[in-house]
Amino acid sequence: MPATAFNVDDINMEYERLSSLGVAFSMEPTQMEPVTLAVFDDTCGNNLQIYQL
Known part of the structure; x- marks a missing residue:
């Protein structure tokens, strides 16, 4: 499963x-x-993350 x-x-x-x-x-x-991270949906069913070190 790819992760972005x-x-x-x-x-x-x-x-x-x-x-x-x-x-x-x-x-x-x-x-x-x-890290601190948050997860959001890209409207195509994929979960993406933003993170801060």
């Missing part, structure tokens, strides 16, 4: 920005040492 993740500088800001554009997140930013 995007590193962002400020996950909370990116989460708010994407949410305001209608992106549906299945997991809000959650700290999982050593």
Whole structure:
């Protein structure tokens, strides 16, 4: 199963920005040492992640 993740500088800001554009997140930013990540659907059934180290 392929995984796609995007590193962002400020996950909370990116989460708010994407949410305001209608992106549906299945997991809000959650700290999982050593990263914080959030998961969203790409509208084709794939789960994508944004993360911050």
